[in-house]
Amino acid sequence: MSDGYLRFESVTKRFEPIQVVAETDLSIARNDFVVFLGPSGCGKTTLMRMVGGLDTPTSGRILLDDRLVGAPDRRRGMVFQSYSSFPWLTVAGNIAFGMRYRDDLRAAEKAERVDHYLGLIGLEAFADHYPNRISGGMRQRVAIARTLAAGSDILLMDEPFGALDALTRERLQVELRRVQLHEAKTTIFVTHDVEEAVFLADRIVVFSQRPARIVAEIDVTGRLGADRSLDLRESRPFFELRNEVLHLIRHESGDPA
Amino acid sequence: MNPLFAFRGRPAPSVEILCGVVFAVALIAIWEAASDLGWIAPTFLPSPSRVAAATWTMVTHQNLLWHAGVSTVRVWVAFLIAAAMAVPIGILMSSYRIVGATLEPTIDFIRYLPVPALVPLSIIWFGIGEETKIFLLWLGTFFQLVLLVADDARRVPHEYVEIARTLGGGSRAVLVDVVFRAMGPTLVDNLRITLGWCWTYLIIAEIVAADSGLGFVIWSARRFVKTPEVMAGVIVIGIIGLVTDQILRALHRRMFRYL
Numbered sequence: 001m002s003d004g005y006l007r008f009e010s011v012t013k014r015f016e017p018i019q020v021v022a023e024t025d026l027s028i029a030r031n032d033f034v035v036f037l038g039p040s041g042c043g044k045t046t047l048m049r050m051v052g053g054l055d056t057p058t059s060g061r062i063l064l065d066d067r068l069v070g071a072p073d074r075r076r077g078m079v080f081q082s083y084s085s086f087p088w089l090t091v092a093g094n095i096a097f098g099m100r101y102r103d104d105l106r107a108a109e110k111a112e113r114v115d116h117y118l119g120l121i122g123l124e125a126f127a128d129h130y131p132n133r134i135s136g137g138m139r140q141r142v143a144i145a146r147t148l149a150a151g152s153d154i155l156l157m158d159e160p161f162g163a164l165d166a167l168t169r170e171r172l173q174v175e176l177r178r179v180q181l182h183e184a185k186t187t188i189f190v191t192h193d194v195e196e197a198v199f200l201a202d203r204i205v206v207f208s209q210r211p212a213r214i215v216a217e218i219d220v221t222g223r224l225g226a227d228r229s230l231d232l233r234e235s236r237p238f239f240e241l242r243n244e245v246l247h248l249i250r251h252e253s254g255d256p257a
Numbered sequence: 258m259n260p261l262f263a264f265r266g267r268p269a270p271s272v273e274i275l276c277g278v279v280f281a282v283a284l285i286a287i288w289e290a291a292s293d294l295g296w297i298a299p300t301f302l303p304s305p306s307r308v309a310a311a312t313w314t315m316v317t318h319q320n321l322l323w324h325a326g327v328s329t330v331r332v333w334v335a336f337l338i339a340a341a342m343a344v345p346i347g348i349l350m351s352s353y354r355i356v357g358a359t360l361e362p363t364i365d366f367i368r369y370l371p372v373p374a375l376v377p378l379s380i381i382w383f384g385i386g387e388e389t390k391i392f393l394l395w396l397g398t399f400f401q402l403v404l405l406v407a408d409d410a411r412r413v414p415h416e417y418v419e420i421a422r423t424l425g426g427g428s429r430a431v432l433v434d435v436v437f438r439a440m441g442p443t444l445v446d447n448l449r450i451t452l453g454w455c456w457t458y459l460i461i462a463e464i465v466a467a468d469s470g471l472g473f474v475i476w477s478a479r480r481f482v483k484t485p486e487v488m489a490g491v492i493v494i495g496i497i498g499l500v501t502d503q504i505l506r507a508l509h510r511r512m513f514r515y516l
Contacts, residue, residue: 052423074425083416088438088515100434101425130515143420150424 004063005030005186006051006154011060013046019211020046023060026205026214028188033180035197036190037249038207045158047212048188052076052156064154074101077147079157084143085131092118092127094142098150117145120179137168144176148183155180155187161196170230173199177228194249198242199228206248216248303485308492311485321474325493328463328470331387332455335394340448343399347406348440352432357407368400372458376465385466390459397458398451405447406440413439442513449505456494 006028013021020043028034036044049055050062053072062069069076077098085094095117099110118124121141123134131139140160147155161169177200180187191197197204198220206216223241224232232238261268285305291297292304299307315321350357372393379396383389413436421431463472471490478486 054419072422076423078419078423080416083414086417098424132515
C-alpha cells in the first residue's frame with residue numbers, strides 16, 4: 001500500500017510523567033497527503049513534531065527515505081497555526097526567508113523562486129505588504145509558500161487553518177490540495193476538524209485520546225478520488241464518509257465531544 | 258452626547274494637541290498669578306517669569322548649558338555601557354536556561370539594592386570622580402535592564418524559532434535573524450524607559466559627589482535658597498528628558514514601520 005517513504009517504527013513519547021504517544025507504527029508513502037485526526041491534546045501534534053526534529057522519540061525511531069531523522073533541517077518544513085509569518089518582513093521577504101540558509105542558490109535564482117511562489121499562492125499584488133496588513137488567510141498562504149520556497153520534501157502542518165473563518169478555510173483547503181498536487185510534497189496535516197480531514201486527505205489516521213494510539217486508517221482517495229473541488233463538499237459520498245469518520249471518532253477515540 | 262467625551266472615542270488629533278497645550282498654559286498662568294498676587298511667598302514658589310529670567314542668566318553667565326552637557330554625557334556613557342552589557346547577557350540568559358539559572362538569583366538580589374544606599378560605598382571605592390557617577394548609574398540600570406531584556410527575549414514566540422530551525426537555521430543564525438529581530442520593538446521601548454531612570458540616579462550622584470552637572474547646580478542653588486535657580490535646573494532636566502523621549506519614539510516608529 002505504501003513505499004514507506006516516511007516510517008514510524010515503535011515510536012513512543014513521554015513528557016515525564018505523562019505518556020503522550022503510545023507505541024506507534026505507521027508508514028507514509030511519498031507524495032501522500034496524510035491527515036492526523038484526533039481530539040485536541042491527544043498527542044498527534046507531538047508525533048508530527050518528531051518528524052520535524054522539534055521533539056525526539058522516547059523510544060522507537062522515525063525513518064525518512066531509510067535515514068533516521070535528526071535535528072531540524074529544511075527538508076522538513078513546518079507551518080503553524082499562529083505566529084506563522086515573521087511580522088518584520090514583507091510577504092516577499094517572508095518567502096525569501098525560506099531560502100536564507102540555502103547556499104546552493106544564487107541571488108537571481110532566489111528572486112525567481114520568490115516570484116514563482118508569490119504567483120502560486122496568488123499574492124503578487126501583496127508582495128510588499130507586511131503581515132499585519134493582510135488577512136489571516138493570506139498569512140497562512142505566505143507560510144506555506146515560504147516552506148515550499150525552502151525546498152522542503154515534507155510539509156508538516158499543525159492546524160494551519162484552525163484560526164480562520166469557515167469560508168476562508170474552505171478556500172484555503174482547495175488551494176492547499178492544488179498546491180500539494182502541483183508541487184508533489186508529502187504532507188502531514190494535523191487537525192481535529194473531521195470535515196477538513198475528509199476533504200484534504202488521501203489518507204486519514206485517526207488517533208485516540210492521550211496517549212495517542214492509532215485507532216483507524218481511512219483511505220479517502222480510494223473512496224472519493226484524488227480530485228477535490230468545493231462541489232465535493234456537497235456530495236453524498238463526502239457526507240457518508242464524513243459521518244462514518246465522525247462516528248468512528250466518537251466511539252473509538254472516546255472523545256467526549 | 259458631546260463627541261469630545263464619547264466613551265473610548267477618538268477626538269481629532271488637532272483637538273487633542275490643543276487640549277494638551279491649553280492645560281499646560283493654564284497651569285503656568287495660575288502659577289504666575291499665584292506668585293504675582295502674593296498668594297505664595299516667592300522664596301517657595303517664584304513665578305514662571307522669574308524662573309525663566311533665572312534660566313537665561315544661568316545660560317549666559319553660569320555655564321548652565323555646559324553643566325547640562327556634562328550631565329547628558331554622564332547619562333549616555335553609563336547607559337550605553339549598561340545596555341551594551343545587558344542586551345547580550347539578557348539574550349543569553351533566556352536562550353540558555355543554564356545561564357539564566359546561574360545569574361538570575363544574584364542579579365535579582367542586586368536589583369533590589371537601593372542605589373542611594375550604595376553611594377557611600379561607591380565613594381570609598383572610586384572617590385568622587387567620574388567613575389563614581391558612572392558606576393552608580395550603571396548599577397541602577399544594568400541589573401534592571403538585563404532582566405527586562407531576558408524577558409523580552411523569552412517572550413519571542415517559540416514558533417518563530419522553530420520555523421527558522423526547520424528552514425535550516427543554526428542556533429546562532431536563529432538568535433540573530435529571528436530572536437533579536439522579533440524582540441526589537443520591546444527592546445527599544447525598554448531602553449527608552451531605562452534611559453529615563455538614569456537621570457534619577459544621576460541627580461543623586463551629582464548632589465552627593467560632584468562639582469559639575471545639573472544635580473550640582475540644583476544643590477548649590479539650594480544652599481543659598483535661590484529657588485528660581487533650583488527650579489531652572491529641574492526644568493532643564495525635564496526638557497532634556499522630553500526631547501530625548503520624543504526623538505527615541507520617532508526613531509521607534511521609523512525602525513518598526515511594520516507594527
